Amino acid sequence: MTYEQAKSLLESNNQSQVLRFWGTLNATAQQSLLKQIASLDFASIERMKAMLAQKAAETALADPIAPEVVEFTAKTHAEAYTAGEQELRAGKVAVLLVAGGQGSRLGYEGPKGAYSIGPITQKPLFYFHSRKILGLNRRYQTRIPFYIMTSDVNDAATQAHFAEHHYFGLNKDDVIFFQQGVWPALTPEGKIILDQPGHIFMSPDGHGGTISALEKNGCLADMQKRGISTIFYFQVDNPMVEIADPAFIGLHISKKSDFSLKLCAKRDAKEGMGVVAIRGDHFEMIEYTELTDEQANRRTANGDLYFKYGSPAIHLFSFDFLKQEANRNMPLHIAFKKIPVCADDGTVIKPEKNNGYKFEKFIFDVMPDAKTVVNLAFDRADEFSPVKNAEGSDSPATCKHDMQAKWRRWLAANSITLPEGLPLELDPACVLDASDLKKGLLLETR
Ligand code: UTP
Numbered sequence: 001m002t003y004e005q006a007k008s009l010l011e012s013n014n015q016s017q018v019l020r021f022w023g024t025l026n027a028t029a030q031q032s033l034l035k036q037i038a039s040l041d042f043a044s045i046e047r048m049k050a051m052l053a054q055k056a057a058e059t060a061l062a063d064p065i066a067p068e069v070v071e072f073t074a075k076t077h078a079e080a081y082t083a084g085e086q087e088l089r090a091g092k093v094a095v096l097l098v099a100g101g102q103g104s105r106l107g108y109e110g111p112k113g114a115y116s117i118g119p120i121t122q123k124p125l126f127y128f129h130s131r132k133i134l135g136l137n138r139r140y141q142t143r144i145p146f147y148i149m150t151s152d153v154n155d156a157a158t159q160a161h162f163a164e165h166h167y168f169g170l171n172k173d174d175v176i177f178f179q180q181g182v183w184p185a186l187t188p189e190g191k192i193i194l195d196q197p198g199h200i201f202m203s204p205d206g207h208g209g210t211i212s213a214l215e216k217n218g219c220l221a222d223m224q225k226r227g228i229s230t231i232f233y234f235q236v237d238n239p240m241v242e243i244a245d246p247a248f249i250g251l252h253i254s255k256k257s258d259f260s261l262k263l264c265a266k267r268d269a270k271e272g273m274g275v276v277a278i279r280g281d282h283f284e285m286i287e288y289t290e291l292t293d294e295q296a297n298r299r300t301a302n303g304d305l306y307f308k309y310g311s312p313a314i315h316l317f318s319f320d321f322l323k324q325e326a327n328r329n330m331p332l333h334i335a336f337k338k339i340p341v342c343a344d345d346g347t348v349i350k351p352e353k354n355n356g357y358k359f360e361k362f363i364f365d366v367m368p369d370a371k372t373v374v375n376l377a378f379d380r381a382d383e384f385s386p387v388k389n390a391e392g393s394d395s396p397a398t399c400k401h402d403m404q405a406k407w408r409r410w411l412a413a414n415s416i417t418l419p420e421g422l423p424l425e426l427d428p429a430c431v432l433d434a435s436d437l438k439k440g441l442l443l444e445t446r
Pocket of ligand 1: 104206234
């Protein structure tokens with residue numbers, strides 16, 4: 001893109017301020033700014049501006065209804081498990097990890113997946129995810145492709161981390177990195193913000209950017225080539241997740257589901273998890289911030305919360321559904337944030353108050369398009385203990401505690417009791433679940 005093309009594009013979109021420091025930039029900075037301008041998605045920026053202009057929406061929404069949630073019995077679990085194992089053995093399952101976030105609550109510099117979580121080995125989150133896939137490959141004699149979404153902020157560091165750790169034993173060709181999109185932030189007047197004289201402030205477009213990024217980076221085509229029909233989706237911060245749980249996969253396939261979710265009972269009415277609801281003729285996720293007090297505290301006749309289950313973002317998608325959604329305009333979510341800005345004299349100001357809007361897409365917003373949605377209940381003690389905060393709840397300390405408690409239960413199921421307080425760690429490549437212990441595979445402890 002030339003300067004003249006950039007100028008005319010910006011003028012026609014009423015964003016000429018982006019070039020106001022042009023004359024002060026050196027040739028390299030000018031080229032990099034032109035590259036950023038060329039990458040701007042003005043159709044989305046128009047949608048963002050329309051959102052800013054919108055008066056508080058007064059649309060009357062239908063009352064949300066709690067969906068049916070499947071609870072396995074021993075028999076239905078066994079049936080689903082067998083069906084899921086067949087899908088895994090046939091090489092039809094891919095694993096998709098979203099790891100493009102910035103982990104600001106944890107306050108860790110670097111990709112969150114590189115954060116050390118092994119109670120004994122200090123191995124990182126990425127180790128636990130990768131080794132589970134290795135364990136599945138071993139068990140089902142397959143090669144599950146592992147797609148990892150990064151962002152421009154952490155892509156190089158994430159790829160370097162995997163290379164340094166020899167892909168944690170996985171085949172390099174089966175670990176596929178792709179970057180999510182980035183978007184500019186806007187002032188309340190709808191103007192693109194410069195955070196340096198030659199640089200537009202950009203931030204990741206949210207985990208909802210996953211599907212379009214999969215398409216744009218050729219990952220959907222790669223899945224098609226590999227014969228993938230089911231995609232297991234999860235977040236980087238939960239090392240307890242049962243990756244590609246065969247029973248979940250079996251249920252998803254047997255119901256011919258487009259989008260399946262694992263849900264767990266919320267700790268309390270206001271826990272910060274989205275809830276699945278039926279509104280009118282479709283399913284949707286209601287974020288906890290959008291549940292009214294009445295809805296959050298609503299009870300059933302037996303005293304349970306009516307919206308009892310929350311979503312920890314453990315999903316299955318059918319390949320066809322992802323393909324269908326790839327070019328869809330997803331809704332935008334808006335957040336008022338502190339964004340560094342370039343003053344008129346070119347100095348960079350870090351504002352003390354929120355000054356601009358960031359926009360994100362959320363993965364669950366494709367749910368209303370799904371013809372079949374399946375919700376499966378699971379016990380959070382077995383599968384969910386995220387590392388969100390540096391301290392307190394959902395922190396490294398609680399996660400390490402919960403991981404070890406789970407492994408202890410597996411040992412107990414095999415009549416092995418360890419002295420209280422003895423640290424414990426199992427390598428998921430060898431021990432995917434309690435049944436592997438029965439087979440006498442590796443047990444690491446101190
Ligand atoms: P969170 O909402 O927990 O965000 O992301 P985060 O960035 O990890 O942490 P905070 O909020 O800054 O403290 C949930 C999952 O979605 C991914 C994250 O990497 C995490 O796995 N994510 C989030 C993306 O991949 N891209 C994004 O733009 C946002």
